[in-house]
Amino acid sequence: MRAPAFSAAVVLSLLAVVPACSKDESAAPPGPSQQPAAQAGLPDRDPALARKLVAEGGILIDVRTPEEYAERHLDKATNIPVGEFEARLSEVEKLTGGDKSKPIVVHCAAGPRAARAKKILLGAGYTQVTNLGGINDWDAK
Template structure:
């Protein structure tokens, strides 16, 4: 009987007592409001959608580098790694991937502007 009681007390002390917390927001979460502010301040606008999407409609003055080509074309983004950059795609998913890639390359002022419609 004591053995059973000891096992139960031990198991009870190992259980988690706090509620799980919400996961932290991802570093690549879209922020269209911040993107608009950065664009107004002169940020580089980077369209990471496909060529067909870019040719159909794009943000005025945006530089086009598809997300799948970004690593190979990083030099086109520029050497000033502190210059603000706003990346966008159709929904913010590819822009989030591009943001992470740019940050991994040392760019420090990168904003995921979300989708093209978010920035308008």
């Protein structure tokens, strides 16, 4: 018995339909088990929270340049420039006594460098990190 003859158009249309019917899991959005753990830390740009955390023993880190730090800095602030932050994580470990749940407040001049530092800290396993924003935000209500 001979196989039925199909025209090229029928074969091509079947080829176009068949992949559309198959389940392509790579295109599906990741499910809960595939998504990375959220790394939010603490709320950002909350001066009252930042002052409270530092008053209660949290660590305050100024991620601006040494020159900016020399011009003006907040009491109790440790200067670790964001450009050197990853290389100096051992200093953060000393400041926190190795406690990755100890609150850390980071700040810079306006907020973006502190956001980078917060991301680095969260990636290193620190969980209680907030970005104050800029140094002038410290005195905001």
